[in-house]
Amino acid sequence: MRERVGDHMERMGRSAVAGIAEFGLGAVLFAQSIYWIIIGHRRAQPVRLDAAIARCMEVGIHAVPIITLMSLTIGIMLAIQGIYSLRVFGAEEQVVLGIGMSVVREFGPLITGILVAGRTGSSLAARIGTMRISQEIDALSVMGINPVRYIVAPALISMVVMVPVLTFWSSIVMLTGAGWYIGIDLGMSAAAYIDRLTEIVKIGDVWHGLGKSVLFGILITLVGVINGTLVSGGAEGVGKMTTRSVVISICAIIVTDMIFAFIATRS
Amino acid sequence: MNQPALNRMPSDAEVVATPAVIEVRDLITHYGTRKILHGINLDIRQGEIMVIMGGSGSGKSTLLNALLGLLRPTSGAVRILSQDLNAISDVERTKLRQKMGVAFQGGALFSSMNVLENIMLPLREHTRLDRSTMQIMARMKMQVVNLAGFERLMPAELSGGMIKRAALARAIVMDPRILFCDEPSAGLDPVVSSAIDDLILSLRDAMGMSIVVVTHELESAFKIADRICVLDKGHILTIGTVDEVRNSKNERIQNLLNRRTEAEILDPDEYLKRLTAAGA
Numbered sequence: 001m002r003e004r005v006g007d008h009m010e011r012m013g014r015s016a017v018a019g020i021a022e023f024g025l026g027a028v029l030f031a032q033s034i035y036w037i038i039i040g041h042r043r044a045q046p047v048r049l050d051a052a053i054a055r056c057m058e059v060g061i062h063a064v065p066i067i068t069l070m071s072l073t074i075g076i077m078l079a080i081q082g083i084y085s086l087r088v089f090g091a092e093e094q095v096v097l098g099i100g101m102s103v104v105r106e107f108g109p110l111i112t113g114i115l116v117a118g119r120t121g122s123s124l125a126a127r128i129g130t131m132r133i134s135q136e137i138d139a140l141s142v143m144g145i146n147p148v149r150y151i152v153a154p155a156l157i158s159m160v161v162m163v164p165v166l167t168f169w170s171s172i173v174m175l176t177g178a179g180w181y182i183g184i185d186l187g188m189s190a191a192a193y194i195d196r197l198t199e200i201v202k203i204g205d206v207w208h209g210l211g212k213s214v215l216f217g218i219l220i221t222l223v224g225v226i227n228g229t230l231v232s233g234g235a236e237g238v239g240k241m242t243t244r245s246v247v248i249s250i251c252a253i254i255v256t257d258m259i260f261a262f263i264a265t266r267s
Numbered sequence: 268m269n270q271p272a273l274n275r276m277p278s279d280a281e282v283v284a285t286p287a288v289i290e291v292r293d294l295i296t297h298y299g300t301r302k303i304l305h306g307i308n309l310d311i312r313q314g315e316i317m318v319i320m321g322g323s324g325s326g327k328s329t330l331l332n333a334l335l336g337l338l339r340p341t342s343g344a345v346r347i348l349s350q351d352l353n354a355i356s357d358v359e360r361t362k363l364r365q366k367m368g369v370a371f372q373g374g375a376l377f378s379s380m381n382v383l384e385n386i387m388l389p390l391r392e393h394t395r396l397d398r399s400t401m402q403i404m405a406r407m408k409m410q411v412v413n414l415a416g417f418e419r420l421m422p423a424e425l426s427g428g429m430i431k432r433a434a435l436a437r438a439i440v441m442d443p444r445i446l447f448c449d450e451p452s453a454g455l456d457p458v459v460s461s462a463i464d465d466l467i468l469s470l471r472d473a474m475g476m477s478i479v480v481v482t483h484e485l486e487s488a489f490k491i492a493d494r495i496c497v498l499d500k501g502h503i504l505t506i507g508t509v510d511e512v513r514n515s516k517n518e519r520i521q522n523l524l525n526r527r528t529e530a531e532i533l534d535p536d537e538y539l540k541r542l543t544a545a546g547a
Contacts, residue, residue, distance in 0.1 A: 043358065045361070130378075131377075134373055134375055135371045135375040136375045136376075136378075138371065139369065139371055139377075141335075141336075142364055142367065142369045143369075143388070144360075144362070144364035144389075144393065145388075145389075145392050146361075
């Protein structure tokens with residue numbers, strides 16, 4: 001019995017150390033990416049703009065249809081639920097207040113973050129994991145091409161650029177969906193809806209949402225890359241780490257969201 | 268194909284006169300707590316083909332990774348073209364690596380690029396040539412490895428032998444001083460494998476490269492090697508010419524050459540112990 005407790009303790013200790021090591025790896029990768037983005041040109045090893053643009057297409061443009069569909073649905077859902085619950089107080093007209101704030105500050109960044117984590121975070125982990133197994137990462141190293149510069153930095157740039165853009169788009173679509181339903185249900189005109197929205201939603205709220213989304217983009221990239229580099233043992237290993245990367249990035253996004261909201265509402 | 272000129276052995280005088288391009292001194296590496304290489308000493312000379320041979324678990328892949336600088340040794344030194352791989356700065360190492368070409372076992376071609384782009388990649392990253400010049404240079408190397416006409420194919424569309432050829436073309440595109448080949452004939456049928464061997468020989472003769480080949484295929488080792496280094500359990504059993512190795516009296520070498528299984532590997536206790544040691 002005592003031995004078993006000891007075993008558990010040891011295992012817990014090991015995974016705690018491994019977790020901290022992963023944090024460290026994330027910090028190192030982030031620092032190295034920034035280093036290559038700034039210094040790369042001077043060392044004749046620039047981060048390729050065309051690679052970053054190709055990643056932007058993949059991360060951003062190709063995600064637009066799914067993000068539009070999800071955002072429209074969620075916008076309508078928010079309007080339905082908002083009107084339903086406010087009807088208890090006879091305050092249906094106030095639905096715009098709730099929706100405007102929550103979409104721009106929370107739902108836009110969160111839904112975009114989760115979708116990007118599922119789409120891009122997982123593909124990043126799978127791509128890097130496969131490259132590791134097929135020795136493509138080694139091949140880069142022995143060619144004198146730094147893998148962080150060649151793979152991680154473009155991915156990071158594309159995420160930092162595209163996740164806020166997608167978030168902005170998602171918020172607009174959500175508000176459109178909600179407005180459309182409110183128009184049908186409460187007979188509010190589009191002009192009146194937009195009027196109320198601009199009255200309620202301040203530019204600070206928009207920045208709050210976009211700022212968060214930049215953070216989510218960085219988190220998703222680092223989690224994807226770390227899980228990719230930890231892949232071992234063939235195709236099964238790639239699958240395992242891909243799943244792990246999605247789960248961890250979604251958790252990281254939600255926890256960060258809470259912390260960000262707490263800090264931002266204090267000041 | 269009978270071309271004695273390709274297989275010509277350097278004379279003794281030539282061997283002594285040619286300087287070493289790779290010097291390995293007392294190289295010790297660990298994987299976790301397990302010792303993999305137990306003090307390797309090895310010189311690889313200008314223009315020779317050195318075959319590093321050994322069974323599974325002999326440490327030959329570890330030695331290759333240490334030579335490539337992918338693995339930091341616990342102690343000892345790897346000097347490539349007189350520069351200590353683990354003591355020089357990143358910038359110097361990047362420069363040094365442009366003088367080394369590596370053809371990996373599975374090719375390690377980038378799956379998102381076609382063959383031509385794969386071969387052009389080192390040029391694109393390390394030179395300031397314009398695109399058409401790079402394309403011409405890459406096509407020339409494709410000609411050398413008999414892959415002309417396959418520029419636009421993706422790696423997934425290539426056969427095993429073609430992947431090895433493409434990997435070789437990418438490895439030599441910067442005209443390296445030293446070429447490393449990891450298991451060049453693994454997974455190929457005898458005919459294709461023999462063609463790859465001929466290709467390696469012709470590369471040495473045409474471009475004067477020093478070539479390090481890691482393999483467990485005896486036939487191909489005997490065909491291409493100037494010298495063979497036999498590894499076993501992290502120790503060098505012998506370094507010598509093909510004839511010296513073939514006629515060695517050493518029992519372990521003869522076991523390897525004659526594919527005799529060793530009794531102790533089949534002992535389950537020993538095997539379990541190895542497994543747990545590997546997991547630690």
